[in-house]
Structures are given as structure tokens and as C-alpha cells.
Amino acid sequence: MVAAVAAAAVTTANPLTCSLFPSQGLRGTTSGLQWTKRQCTRKASALTVTAKFELKPPPYPMDALEPHMSKDTFEYHWGKHHRAYVNNLNKQIEGTELDDTLLDDAVLITYNKGDPLPAFNNAAQAWNHEFFWESMKPGGGGKPSGQLLQLIERDFATQFGSGWAWLVYKANRLDVGNAVNPCPSEEDKKLVIIKSPNAVNPLVWDYYPLLTVDVWEHAYYVDFQNRRPDYISTFMEKLVSWDAVSARLEVAMARAAEREIEEARKRKEEEEGNFTDKEPAEIFIDGVADDSETD
Amino acid sequence: MALRSLVFRKTLGLGLKLQFRGLQTFSLPDLPYDYGALEPAISGEIMQLHHQKHHQTYITNYNKNIEQLHHAIEKGDSSAVVKLQSAIKFNGGGHVNHSIFWKNLTPVQEGGGEPPHGNLGWAIDEDFGSLDTLIKKMSTEGAALQGSGWVWLGLDKESKKLVVETTANQDPLVTKGPLVPLLGIDVWEHAYYLQYKNVRPDYLKNIWKVMNWKYAGEVYDKEHS
Numbered sequence: 001m002v003a004a005v006a007a008a009a010v011t012t013a014n015p016l017t018c019s020l021f022p023s024q025g026l027r028g029t030t031s032g033l034q035w036t037k038r039q040c041t042r043k044a045s046a047l048t049v050t051a052k053f054e055l056k057p058p059p060y061p062m063d064a065l066e067p068h069m070s071k072d073t074f075e076y077h078w079g080k081h082h083r084a085y086v087n088n089l090n091k092q093i094e095g096t097e098l099d100d101t102l103l104d105d106a107v108l109i110t111y112n113k114g115d116p117l118p119a120f121n122n123a124a125q126a127w128n129h130e131f132f133w134e135s136m137k138p139g140g141g142g143k144p145s146g147q148l149l150q151l152i153e154r155d156f157a158t159q160f161g162s163g164w165a166w167l168v169y170k171a172n173r174l175d176v177g178n179a180v181n182p183c184p185s186e187e188d189k190k191l192v193i194i195k196s197p198n199a200v201n202p203l204v205w206d207y208y209p210l211l212t213v214d215v216w217e218h219a220y221y222v223d224f225q226n227r228r229p230d231y232i233s234t235f236m237e238k239l240v241s242w243d244a245v246s247a248r249l250e251v252a253m254a255r256a257a258e259r260e261i262e263e264a265r266k267r268k269e270e271e272e273g274n275f276t277d278k279e280p281a282e283i284f285i286d287g288v289a290d291d292s293e294t295d
Numbered sequence: 296m297a298l299r300s301l302v303f304r305k306t307l308g309l310g311l312k313l314q315f316r317g318l319q320t321f322s323l324p325d326l327p328y329d330y331g332a333l334e335p336a337i338s339g340e341i342m343q344l345h346h347q348k349h350h351q352t353y354i355t356n357y358n359k360n361i362e363q364l365h366h367a368i369e370k371g372d373s374s375a376v377v378k379l380q381s382a383i384k385f386n387g388g389g390h391v392n393h394s395i396f397w398k399n400l401t402p403v404q405e406g407g408g409e410p411p412h413g414n415l416g417w418a419i420d421e422d423f424g425s426l427d428t429l430i431k432k433m434s435t436e437g438a439a440l441q442g443s444g445w446v447w448l449g450l451d452k453e454s455k456k457l458v459v460e461t462t463a464n465q466d467p468l469v470t471k472g473p474l475v476p477l478l479g480i481d482v483w484e485h486a487y488y489l490q491y492k493n494v495r496p497d498y499l500k501n502i503w504k505v506m507n508w509k510y511a512g513e514v515y516d517k518e519h520s
Contacts, residue, residue, distance in 0.1 A: 162442035
């Protein structure tokens with residue numbers, strides 16, 4: 001099942017017609033599943049390919065989530081907020097090295113280990129919103145019930161300013177290199193509910209996002225005004241796409257498994273490397289001793 | 296209107312109310328004007344939601360936090376005391392900030408938008424060059440603030456200079472130094488979204504039409520006396 005998901009997830013892209021959606025391809029790792037495509041446009045004059053990020057429409061019509069999330073809200077949220085982030089990002093990265101990166105790499109680069117560069121806000125918000133539309137679907141919601149639902153509804157609604165609430169998959173990783181890990185624990189491979197302020201997203205902690213809900217006021221104010229808890233409940237009960245969550249979880253687990261194999265291989269290589277650095281050990285073939293010692 | 300201003304005078308400040316235990320609780324201060332009185336700069340719908348829902352919620356939660364803090368202190372539970380600090384900063388800050396905000400605004404008929412005279416007017420010219428420069432600076436910084444927060448005109452108690460500052464979320468101006476808030480502009484989305492959607496700069500352009508410079512001048516003079 002995992003292999004099938006992996007196979008489905010890896011795509012080969014036609015560089016002239018591909019479109020962007022969030023990837024988990026990260027800096028430096030040769031393994032890991034990449035299921036990204038990239039929007040590329042060849043500029044007529046130049047020999048270089050510059051790639052602008054695209055405002056991808058949600059995977060359903062603007063009124064498809066009514067009455068739980070209104071068409072009005074969508075038109076503002078996608079049509080104005082999300083669009084502005086993408087347009088402003090493209091303006092900011094033009095002519096820079098970010099002009100040729102994948103969006104989640106742009107997020108990580110501009111996060112700059114917690115000292116964000118100006119483009120971070122737009123890059124991360126572009127990523128977050130695209131992921132948010134994919135976290136929902138018409139006729140969504142429903143599962144899971146019980147404790148997870150309660151925890152999510154409680155945690156997602158608790159007080160803070162603008163930001164996002166996430167369900168993520170956290171493989172065992174203390175040192176995330178790029179940032180301070182907010183959930184450093186030895187506990188291996190678990191689901192975590194986490195909140196992030198403003199534009200920050202869990203990619204910067206090397207977590208694998210499974211689902212997000214936008215808790216900036218603009219996400220719910222037209223439909224719910226100040227009633228954020230009602231918005232969260234409605235999201236969980238009527239909108240969340242558990243299909244998308246399950247699919248992402250499988251990818252996340254497979255990726256974590258692959259990374260472990262890769263790391264074990266690297267550790268083994270290092271050990272073998274250390275071994276050969278020492279003086280060569282004397283090798284005795286069975287029954288044959290060193291010449292100098294024969295009687 | 297007369298009754299309203301009488302009520303307002305009675306509840307001036309933070310609306311203190313003493314409980315039998317001697318623990319102060321807070322209540323929603325009355326607005327010194329009708330909800331629709333700031334139109335078209337700020338809609339009546341926004342003013343009502345902002346006052347009756349948002350500010351009230353901060354007060355309700357702040358009162359809860361105070362009670363929790365009281366218990367934690369009585370029990371000597373230091374962890375609980377520390378853990379409550381961020382909630383108190385958020386809810387208490389929300390109450391402090393919004394209480395100032397309602398006084399910062401006034402209908403056009405009552406002088407909203409009229410430029411500051413006297414000491415504050417001269418100080419603005421001295422510290423910023425002109426009123427227009429100050430307004431432009433505050434609007435620019437307010438528009439650039441990412442996420443939720445406030446943009447302030449403050450008076451530095453030590454240097455006696457006017458400063459423009461921003462705070463995140465509901466952090467009050469005092470968290471930025473020995474500063475007295477003269478004017479604060481709420482740039483949380485709830486302050487403008489129903490009317491201006493994502494065009495925060497338009498909100499910031501229009502709010503100056505109902506700015507109560509007279510009140511800011513009074514606070515300034517009080518600090519200088």
C-alpha cells in the first residue's frame with residue numbers, strides 16, 4: 001500500500017505545463033518522496049527559465065463548501081488574500097536565487113533559522129493557504145470522533161492572535177537544523193497538534209503537515225464574526241478532508257521510514273570508514289600462518 | 296446621549312467593581328458615542344461587534360484569569376502563577392488596549408479628525424516635522440504589521456519625546472518601554488474586516504477622520520504637569 005502511494009506520488013513533470021503544489025522535498029535529502037510539480041514559464045527572450053509561483057484554485061468550486069464556509073468568504077480569502085501573497089512573493093523573488101526553487105524550499109530558505117527574510121511571510125502564507133484548501137472538501141468532516149476531535153477542537157480554538165493550527169506527523173528528530181524544535185522529545189513517530197503564529201508553518205520544524213486550519217480572523221469573520229470556536233467545530237465536523245489527511249499520513253510514514261534506512265546506511269558507512277582508517281588488521285587465512293613464523 | 300455620557304463618567308477608566316472578597320473584577324466600559332456615530336469611517340456593525348463581543352470577551356477571560364491567579368498565589372503554586380502570565384497579558388492587555396481605543400475615537404460632530412492644538416500639536420511638529428508626517432508614519436507601520444497588533448503614538452516618560460511604536464497581539468504599549476499611550480489603532484482584522492476586507496491601508500486612511508486628538512492632548516498635558 002505504501003509502495004503504491006509512493007508510486008502514485010512521484011510524478012514526472014512536463015516543464016512547460018506543470019503546476020505547483022506543496023512538496024515535501026527538502027534540502028539535502030536524496031531520499032524522501034517528492035510529489036511536486038512546478039509551474040514554469042519560459043521567457044521568450046532569455047535562455048534561463050524563470051519560474052513564477054502560481055495561484056492554484058481550490059480543488060472544488062467557490063460555493064462547494066456552503067453553508068459551512070460561504071462563497072463570499074472564499075472569494076475574499078482565495079481571491080484577495082491568497083492571491084496577494086502569491087503576487088507579492090513573485091515580485092519579491094524576481095531575479096533572486098529563489099526564482100528557481102520549489103515553494104516549500106523557498107519557505108525554508110526564507111525562514112532563515114528563525115530570523116526570517118522579507119519574502120518569508122509571502123512564501124509561507126502562499127504555502128499555507130494552498131495546503132488549507134486541500135485540507136477541506138465538500139461533504140467533509142465527520143471523523144475522527146472522540147478524543148482526537150475533542151483535543152483538536154479544544155487546542156485549535158484556544159487563544160492566540162493570527163496564525164494556524166496544525167495536525168502534523170512528527171518523526172523522531174531532535175535537531176531540526178533550521179529552527180528550534182518546539183516539541184523536542186524522544187517519542188518516536190507521533191501525531192502532534194501544534195499552533196503557529198502568523199505565517200510560520202511546521203515545515204520549518206521538519207514536521208510533516210497533515211491538516212491545517214487557518215485561524216486568522218479573515219478566515220472566519222464574514223461567516224462567524226468573533227465566534228472562532230464555532231468556526232473550528234464546523235471545520236472539524238463538516239469540512240475537513242480526512243482522505244487528504246490519510247494520504248498525507250501514509251506519505252509521511254513512508255518518508256520517515258526511508259529516512260531511517262538512509263541514516264542507518266550512512267551510520268554504517270561511517271563505521272566502516274573508521275575501520276579502514278586504522279592499521280590494516282592481519283588477515284589469517286585458515287590454517288596458514290605468517291611465513292616468518294613457520295618452523 | 297446625556298444619559299450615556301453620565302454612565303460613561305461613572306464607569307470611566309476600567310469599570311472597577313469590588314467583589315465581596317476584595318478581588319476587583321472588571322466590566323465593559325460604555326462607549327462615549329453610539330455605535331453608528333463613527334460612520335462612514337468605521338461601520339456601526341463593526342463597532343458593536345468590537346465592543347460587545349471582542350472587548351467583552353477579553354474582560355470576561357481577564358476576570359477568570361485574575362481569579363485563577365489569586366488562587367495560585369494563595370496556594371503558593373508558582374508554576375501556575377507563571378503559566379497564567381501569557382493569558383493575563385493577552386486578556387488583560389486586550390482590556391487595557393480597547394479601553395484606550397474607544398476614547399481615541401470620536402464622531403466628526405464632536406471634533407473627530409480635528410488636528411491637535413497646544414502642547415501636543417507643537418510636540419508633533421518638533422518630533423516628526425508635521426502632523427502629516429506622523430500620520431503617514433503610523434499608517435505605514437500599521438499597514439506593515441504582520442498578523443495582529445496595534446500601532447501607537449506614545450510619549451516616552453524619560454526622554455519626553457513622542458514615539459511611534461507597534462505591539463503584537465494584545466501587548467500593551469508599556470511592554471515596549473516607559474511609554475504612555477496617547478493614541479492606539481487596533482489593526483487586528485476584527486477592527487476593520489467586515490468593512491474593508493483585506494485593504495487595511497484604507498481603514499488606516501479613514502480612521503484619522505474620527506481621531507480624538509483632543510483626548511490625546513489631554514493625556515499629553517497630564518504627563519507633563
